[in-house]
Amino acid sequence: MRNRLPVFQRTESGEKGRTAKVRLYLLETGWVKVARALLHREDGFPLLPSAAVWLAREGDTVWIPVVAYLIVHDDDLVMVDTGLHEMCRTDPVGNIGHIMASIIRGFRVPPGTDSKSQIGRLGYAVEQVKYVIISHLHTDHASALEYFSLATILLGRGEWEAAQGLLRFQGGYNRRQFAFPYDFREVPQDPIAPVPPFDRGYDLFNDGTVVIVPTPGHTIGHQSIVVRLPSQMVLLAGDAVLTERSYRELSLPGFLPYKGRLRASLEAIRVFSELHPESLVIPGHDPEKWPALKKAPDHYE
Numbered sequence: 001m002r003n004r005l006p007v008f009q010r011t012e013s014g015e016k017g018r019t020a021k022v023r024l025y026l027l028e029t030g031w032v033k034v035a036r037a038l039l040h041r042e043d044g045f046p047l048l049p050s051a052a053v054w055l056a057r058e059g060d061t062v063w064i065p066v067v068a069y070l071i072v073h074d075d076d077l078v079m080v081d082t083g084l085h086e087m088c089r090t091d092p093v094g095n096i097g098h099i100m101a102s103i104i105r106g107f108r109v110p111p112g113t114d115s116k117s118q119i120g121r122l123g124y125a126v127e128q129v130k131y132v133i134i135s136h137l138h139t140d141h142a143s144a145l146e147y148f149s150l151a152t153i154l155l156g157r158g159e160w161e162a163a164q165g166l167l168r169f170q171g172g173y174n175r176r177q178f179a180f181p182y183d184f185r186e187v188p189q190d191p192i193a194p195v196p197p198f199d200r201g202y203d204l205f206n207d208g209t210v211v212i213v214p215t216p217g218h219t220i221g222h223q224s225i226v227v228r229l230p231s232q233m234v235l236l237a238g239d240a241v242l243t244e245r246s247y248r249e250l251s252l253p254g255f256l257p258y259k260g261r262l263r264a265s266l267e268a269i270r271v272f273s274e275l276h277p278e279s280l281v282i283p284g285h286d287p288e289k290w291p292a293l294k295k296a297p298d299h300y301e
């Protein structure tokens, strides 16, 4: 297994301002039950907030959505995260591993909700997906990576190395989900043409429509994606913000490996939402905001 990933270089020759036809589909792949304190540490025990992630009583749990996105850029298909593998319906521990199974208390994965089935119902095939941008490699985001064996998988700087670490189970990774010889690449961090207030980013098609921005903190290599649609900008925040409250109130989660970086990312996303008031910020796991959004086969464009 490689230790360091090759850096991605785009082959697209798009131009800024060129009008590609872009559609964004939101895929709901299931729901999982976790301690409320996983989302917001102030909902946990005052003295040892992270302990509540494991010790919370049934009344202090909440069901949260596990999501993925499909971007159709002219004829190119791009996934953002992969959602829950269909195996999570029958053998969730086999997919996410024992450590994460101690945090996730329940699964709701109805038949046909995995990303492969949903892409099929939209009239496409997973083999057509060209890029998979992974916000981070935690088990609920990399769960269905094996559907996308032909794609180039784009990871943030340092995420691959973190996920290979000896203490990987402490970080929420299950290496079996990504121990495949796929085309994994590290996303460059380009100082040119960022989306304010992010000071770095990577413009995937070189036309401003899909920009990957580093938002470290939840994990070391976490990244978010700005999709510029004709109607509005959409920030697919991943787990940089777990809920709307995370960035509006700068509320920290129970799982907190890199506190300073996460705070800076939350702050950047809050400023983004203020600089672009027409934009839509989609948090990683918001049980209240998510149901109000348009899901596939409906879409944003």
Ligand SMILES: [Zn+2]
Pocket: 138, 140, 141, 239, 284, 285
């Ligand atoms: Zn997550």
